[in-house]
Amino acid sequence: MYRKLDRNFSWNWQHVLDYKTTLFDKHNIDLMAGLEANEYLGKTLSGNADSLLKNGATPEYQYIDATLRQTGSTYYYAKGGYSHQTGYAYFGRLNYEFNNLFLAQFTYRYDGSTKFGPGHRFGSFPAFSTGFKFSELDFVKNSLPLLSFGKIRFGWGKTGNDGIPSNKFYSLVGASAENGYPLGGTGTPGGIALAPGNSQLHWESITTYNYGLDLNFFDNKLSVTTDYFEKYTTGMLQSLSLPLVTGRYGFDGSDGKYTDHIGSLSNKGIELALGYKDNVGDLKYTVDFNITKIVSKVYDLTDTITLPDWESNPKAILRNGDAPGAFWGYKTDGLFRPSDVDTIIENGKKRQVWKAGLPYKIDAQGRRVYAQNTAKPGDLRFVDTNGDTVLNDKDKVVIGNPNPDFTFGFTINLEYKGFDFNCFFQGSYGNDIFNTSKASWYNPNGLNNWVKDALNAYRDPVYDKNGVMIDPGNTTSNQFKLKGSTSDNYRMSDWYVEDGSYIRLKSIQIGYTLPENFTKKYGIERLRVYVGGRNLITWTNYSGLDPEMGGNDPTYFGVDGGSYPQPKMYNVGLNISF
């Protein structure tokens, strides 16, 4: 039996002054200024108890009192929480328009946040944008008759981000029963320091520059929109796991994490959108195509950060000059093969190693030590990139980039008499995906199903007791042996990294609208039937469930740990308007 009571109280107070005027018939001015304050107070109280007094209880028995309420049981507890936030901002806007030819807008926000400490709470966020409809100029109209619309745009603006957990500038203590210790056979509560607060936290700022050109031709049938933008995120806020030596290990959630400004991120990109609409007799059609290329780079980092930063086996890295979220791991160089065999003599004993040509060191006992000392044929061969004959995290390199070379979309709309048709393709090219699920798909020791390709894995030849080969195995496979001689094969390496490019028929729909004069008879304004679907066809070489992955973390993405795929949907529908 679980009961929960939530009580939230919030208010929002806004004052806005607006002033509009037109000067000399042609100068339109719109001036606005305001301020905003808000507060949120949330309280929760919940309780849980097991063993209902009456099984299959009717509503009058569905209360905590109507249970056995066994003290000491996991299921008998009360919990309560409290949260409090406030916000405060000043804002203003100035719009200026000249004769439908020139537009300019200036906005300003001065925003306060409870997430930051004294002296760091407010941030200034100005923005400016302007556009010039040059197609309205007479000489353009006269000299470029095919151009039906033309505008150049420029925008610059700063915005802020305070998306971090509350209270991260305070050093807090977690005092509770579970942080304590039993003494004399009875539990005593304990208090332990959570992550140290960061008094220097302030707004993360995002500055954007945008240059645009809009051109329409042939009576607006063909539209061409181009944008070039630069976006600089400075003072990126990141929740960080502190080094273990600080003694903040093993906390759930953000309690043990330190929040800090880690560095900056730049995104520079081009967007191009082409559209064409026309009709051939009764057939009306529009075709739209857009393509975006963004180049992202991390800079001004004070530290290199591997992500997720609490994991022993991180998958990505943030490093100055690299793309954000670049995949990080060992580089592989195929498999060890039986032909790599080398028979060596150590301390008077013969030993077989499969490391022909690889560097080694001699240990104190006179034995050879290779980077992968115990590896046998069929095991993955990792590149000892620093050549120190030790395979460790110093050998890790960037093994993939989750950022696409470009993304694109393509839409077709057709209308013919009562019929309509719409389809939308989207795609991404050149991005990599870190497919962590492969660890279980190719792992005979886990409880998961394997993939069919596991059958093609390397197998040793089998000999009978007379040394006659009874099964040649599969020694040419590039998939490592499933029961390898070490667990090394599952190290974070480029074995997990796959090309994530795809094209997807995101949506498609065919509809038919019954003639109006027919439906009107029955008092129906409009009646449309349609069939359609979403995510019906995907072209990709990616072996995981879905190359289209969500996620909005700008520093860690493209890692597929078996995330739930976009569902394929079919739909049939009927729209009726009366």
Added chain:
Amino acid sequence: MKTIKKYIFLIATVASLFISGCSEDFLDIKPAGKVDELSFFSDTTNVDMMVSGVYNTFLYKENCDIYDYVRWWLGDVASDMSEAGGDSPTAWGEGYSYDDLSYTAEASILKAIYGSMFNGVNRATQVIENLPQARQLAGDEMKKKIDIRMGEAHFLRAAYYFILARVFGGVPIVDHILLTSEYKTLPRGTIKDVYTLMEKDLKAAIHYLPLESQIAATEKGRASKGAAQALLAKMYVYESSYFTYYGSADPRMGAVQNRWKEAYDMCLEVINSKEYELVGANGETFNTFWSPTTNGFRYLFSVEGNNNKESIFAVQHIHSTGYGNYSFGCALNQFVGPRALIRKDGSFPTQGDHAWGFWVPTHKLYNLFDPNDVRRKVAIGQGPDPETGYPGDSVYGQVTVNGKKVTGFFVIANTTYQATGLENMKYEIGPHNSMIIDGGFQGNTQNMYYIRYADVILLAAEAAMMLDDQANASKYFNMIRARARNCGDGIHPADLAGNVTKQDIMDERAREFAMEGERFFDLVRWKEAYNNINGSTMEWWKNNPSYNGITITYHDKNDFYPIPAIETSKNNNLKQYQGW
């Protein structure tokens, strides 16, 4: 009318702009439901909570208690005396890597140990640094209490550092609350650096802490003066061993010194305090679930024997189900108890799973005992042997028969999940098993020793031997044997005649502390790990050709475990030892 409204609005707006002066205060929200560090540590009424929070590290679990992972995987499975166990050779990939020494710096158990032990070190440091200030304002009674809690914090910091140094060798020295600028720059200390801080802490603890007998029954489990002395004695033995067998030229060691005399004297401090005794030394018996006349050595490893006279310092456990990885109970019992049980009369098919069968003894350990040494039976269990007619050892457990849970004494079925065919019996707690009580595997109530009196006695014997004091060496050595004898048949094992040798000490420690997680660390300090582990064949899953007969290669790097890669990757001053 309209105009008036307009003006009221305008005035209100302009007025509200003046509120802006207060907007900083308006945004100043105190953390909800949590205390901030300054006020917590400056309030002396929190002193018990501060120190319980330091002890708390001993209870932290990732499925199983991290403290027990140290003893189980690192301190024992890595040695020649036990194997990984479980229901299949690959039941626990990372666990297996401690058995065949293929673990890497990316191992998650190593990270958990390094992380949680430094949790303890930092929590203790916070208390040590903050309490003296709070003490100034306290009354006399409170001052006395604060001093004792200070002593506990000093002891605990040393206790956590001892684990770190045994596992990793030298580690960074946290002797003050770290500054943010130090988080990623703190260099690796040598073992001697760690021991220097430990020695300072333990001497402070000895100064502040009361005798075991002065600790009230309601406070049992707190560190005592004897605990600090015993740990200091053990630390002196470790330092002296490193000095004797490695020398201070070994860069891992630092300026370690010969301190066998101090070690011996410190053991005598504990012995002469008369605070502790070897339980069962005179053949006394105890009432436990095994029987009303359980021998003293078995009693040491029962719930009934928690905080016995031999327990100098032990991690305390009580039954609790609610907190998962934060449970006050212990999970180890469920992980390492015998896996399969059969009916006493051997009749099938009542066979059922009991515990999970990890951490199983090897025959090398089994054969090290005199067959009549009671300590073998307490440490090692085995199933029926048709060749010798041995009926198999009894285990109190719970099995499922025809969908019903049946509880009682059963017999080990060592053929079902055969690893070495032997089972770990020091963590059998019968009806106290929380799986039987409420189905929770982390709620067991057996305390886990950190140091027990037998250790001090054998350390005294070893130190005396190293000081060429054979009379005292054999006196203390044979005290251990006499206890074992008096807990058993009164005949075996016989006293050692003649001089005590290093080999005698090695073997006796292996017998006395079998399956207690001492062996690997002992082998390393004696520089005997290579001799005893390298080239040995893993006694593992005899019937499985893929795993049988794997030969272990021991490298010098295996003396200490690698510092977690996640840590070295964040700190360029933190260098791995050669080979990692």
